[in-house]
Amino acid sequence: MREATAKWAKRLDLKPLLDHTPQGISGGQKQRVAMAGVLIDESNILLFDEPLASLDPASGKASIELIDHLSRQQGLTVIIIEHRLEDVLQRPIDRLVVLQNGEIVGNDKPAAILRDSLMQQLGLREPLYLTAIQLAGIQLADCKAIDSVSTVTGENIEPALKKWTAGVTLQQSPLPTEPLVEIKDVSFGYHPDHPVIDHLNLTIHRGDMLSLVGRNGTGKSTLSNLITGFLTPDAGTMTLNGTDLAGLSVKERADHIGYILQDPNQMISKAMIYDEVASGLRLRDLSDDEVTKRLDATLKVCGLYEFRHWPISALSFGQKKRVTIASILVLNPEMIILDEPTAGQDLRHYTEMMNFLEQVNHEQHVTIMLITHDMHLMLEYTQRAIVLDHGGVLMDARPEDVLTNEGVIDKASLAKTSLFTLAERYHLPSALDFVAKFVQTEREERAHE
Template identity: 50%
Template sequence: MNQLKRKITDMKNTVIEFTDFSFTYRTQQEPTLRGINLSIRQGEKVLIVGPSGCGKSTLAHCINGLVPFYYPGESKGSLRIAGQTPGERSIAALSQAVGTVLQDPDGQFVGLTVGEDIAFVLENGAVSPAEMNERVTAAADAVGIGELLLASPQELSGGQKQKTMLAGVLAGNVDILLFDEPLASLDPYTGTKTIELIHRLQQETGKTVIIIEHRLEEVLHRAVDRIIVMNDGAIVADLPPAELLSSRLLGEAGLREPLYLTALRYAGVTVTPEMRPEHLELLQMEGTAGPLQRWMDGRGKQQESAAAEPLLELKEISFGYDEKAEVLHRLSLTVNRGEMLAIAGRNGAGKSTVSKLICGFYKPASGSIWLNGRDISRDSIRERAERIGFVMQNPNHMISKTLLYDEVAFGLKLRGVPEERIRERVYNVLKICGLHEFREWPVSVLSYGQKKRVTIASILVLEPEIIILDEPTAGQDYRHYNEMMEFLQGLGSRGITVIMITHDMHLMLEYAQRTVVLADGKKLADDRPERILTDRSIVEKANLRETSLYTLALKAGLRKPEELVRTFIAYDRGVRRG
C-alpha cells in the first residue's frame, strides 16, 4: 500500500518523461534517438554520458525545445515536460520551464555587461525594469558575481563567464536546469568549482538538474542521483553511480571511468557498489592497499627518457599586446628534438601567446628565439613555417578549400612544388593521418575530429620539424581522443617534435614527456607531468587538479605514491593498444 502511494507521488512529480520516444532529423535517414524511455523526477540530479554522436545532445535539444523548433525532424512516441507536450508549444514557452546552459560561454554572450546578459531572459519576457533589476541582482548574488554586474565579458575569467550564464538561467525562475557540456571550455580547477556551484544551487533550490558531459570523473566530484549512459541513440544504462561504476558498462560504451577505479581494477581489486566507488573520498579502501602496492612493485621501475638535444630555444622573451600589460616576462624555454611537450597554465597565462611568438605572428619586445642553434628572430612567418607548423584549435579557422585533396595540397602548390611530387606527398600524409579513403571527398562532410586531422595533414605535408597544436583534443570524446593522441605520438616516433598547448590533464599525464607550466607570463614549473600533477602548490597556481591516481596512492598509504601514476600510465597505454 505504502509502495503504491509512493509510486503515485513519484508519477506526480515526474517533470520529464520520454516514452518509447524516437527522433529523426529531417536531414538524416536514420533515427538519432530510438526507443528512449526515461523519466526524471522533480529535484533529481541526473548525469547523461555517452560518446560523440550517441544522441545525448539531441536528447538535450528535445528537452529544451531546439528539437523540433530549431532543428526540425520527425518524432515518434511521447514526451512530456513539466506536464506539457513540447511539440505543441514553442521554444520560448519551454524556456519558462527549462533553463539551458550551453557549452562555450564565449560565443553566447548577448549583453554588453554581465548584468545585461543575466537580464536577457527577463527582457524578452517584458518584465518591468524595477523587477528586472531585483531579479538580476538576486541571481548574480546566488552564483557569487554580485559585484561584477557592470563588467564587460572581456574582463571575465572562464569561470566567471560560466557563472554569468548560470545566473542568466536562474533569473528566469525555471524549475529544470539543463547543462550541455558545462565543462568543455573550462580548466580543471574551474570545472571543479562549477560542479560545486551547481551542486550547492541544487541543494538550496531543489531544482531538477540534468548535466550532459563526457568528463565523468569531474562531474562526480559532487554526488549525482543517477547516471544515464547513451550509445548509438539508445539508453544502455540508467543506474545509480555506485552500481554503474562497479559494472563494465562504461567501457563497453567507449567511455572512460575515473582513473582511480581503473587503477584498482588493474591491481586485481573487484569494484563493488558497497565500496562506494562514486567518490574517492567515500571509497572504502579495505583490502586494496596490498594489491595496489604489489601490482606497482611488480611492474618494475619506469625508465627515464633518453638524453635531450635542444631544438628550439626561447631566451628571455618578453611580450605584451599593448604597452601597459606584459603577457610574458623574460620567459626562457627549451624544446628538445623528438619530444612531446605540453604547455599548460590557466587562461590568460600566456600559453597561446608563446606559440604565436614562436611562429612569428608577433615579435617579442625583447629576447630571442633559436632553432637548431640559429637565431630566427628576424625570419618571417613564412620562413619559420618551413620548420614550424601551427595547428589552430578550431579547424574551421584553417580550412580554405572545399575538397580534401586541395586543402592538403594547398601549401605545396603555393610553394611551387611540381604536381607529381605534390600528389605523392599528399597521398603519403593522408595515409599517415588515416584520411586516404576520403581523399576525393569534400571537407564539409567530415566530422569535427576528421577535420582536425585534415588541418594537421595540411601542416604535416610541409614536413616541419616541429608541430604546435592548440588544444588538440578539445571537444572530442574518449575514443577520438585516443585516436588523435596515438596518432600524434606516432609523429613523435618519426622524429617530429610535438608541442601541445592544453589544460587537459589526461592528455598531459598520458602523452607529454614534459610539461611546462606558465603563470602570469613566467615559467612556474618544467618537469615530468606526473610530478607536476602531484605537486599541490603548482596544481593550485596553474588551475589544474591533483590527479586522482595520486590521491588514491596517498589514501592507500603506498610507498612512493608518485610511482603509482607512472606505473599506471605505462600499463594503461599497453592495455589500450591491446
C-alpha cells in the same frame, strides 16, 4: 539588468573582464562568460553541453560546485553533458544516463553504472582510480562507494595496491636534449603595463612530446602566437635551430612549426579533403608531381587516403581535426603545436588522435606541444610538462612529478590526479612512484594494442 549583470559577474569571477571585447579574452574566459549569460536568465532547468571543455581544472571544479550549489539552493533541474566524468563526479550526481547511437543504454545511480564497467564496454572513459583498482586485481563488484576516490572502499584494496606497485619496475627512458626552439627572456603584453609573458625562458627539444598547462588566461595561446609569429615579443629572443625567429615571416615559420587551433572549422577553407590538405603545399613552389607524392603519403599516414575525394562536410569533428593535422603534416614541419587537441571528443576519437600523434612523434621525430586542461592527457601521453604561471615557467618536469606536487597544483589551478589521492588513502609508500608505474603500465598496454 545592471544589477543582475553585476551579481553574475561577481559569482563567476568575471568583474575584471566586463570591459574587454570578446576577442580580448582567453578561451576559458569565453566559456565562463557564456555560462554567466545562461545563468542570468534564472530558468528552472539548466542544460550544460560540455561546460568543462576549455576550463582549467580548478575553474572546472568551481563551476561544478556552483552548478551543484545553485541546483540545491534554488531547486533547479540540471542536466550536464560531459566526457570528463571524473570531474563531474566531484559533486554528487543523482543519475547518470549513458547514450549510444541515440538510445539510452544506462540510466542509474553513478555507482551502479561504474560497477558494471558499462563505461569501459562502450569505449567511454572511466575514472582513473577505478582503472588502477582493477589493475591491482580487485573487482569493482567487491568495492563500496565507488563513485568517488575519497569514499571508495574494499576489503583488500590496500594490500593489492601495495603488491601491484612492488611488482612493477620503473624504466624511465631518457628525454630528448637537442634544442629546437630556444626562448630567452621573452616578454609580451597586449597592454604595455600588463605583461602576459614576463621574462620567459624555455627550451623545447627536438622530439619532445610535451604539454603546456596552466590556469585560464595565463598566456598559453599567447605564447604559441609568439612562437608562430602571429604576435611579436616586446623583448627577448626566440630561435629555431639557432636561427633568430624574428627574421622569419609567419609563412616562413609555418614551414617549420605548424599550429593547430582548437576548432578545426576555423582552419578549414576548402570544400574537399584533398584540396584542403593540398592548400598549404600549393602556396609553396613545388612541382605537381612533388605535391601529389607528398599528399598521398600524408593522407595515408593520417588514415584519410580512402576519403580523399570526399567533401569535408561529410566528416565528423574528430575526422575534421585529422584533416587539419594532415594539412600541417604535409608541410613536413619540425614541430606541431596543438591547442586543446582532444576537447569535446569521446574516448575512441581521443585515443585515435593521441595514438596518431604519438606515432608521428616516434616515427617522424616531430616535436609535439599540446596545450591542454586535461590532466589525464598530460599524464598518459606526454613525457614533459611545462607549467605556465604569471608569465613564466613555474615548473618543467615529468607530468607525474607535476601532478603530485600540491604547491604547484594549487598555484597553477591544476588538479591532483585521483591516483594520487588513492595512493595516499591506501598509504602507499610513494604516491609519485605509484602514479609513474600506473602511467608506464598504461603506455605499455597501449603499445601492445
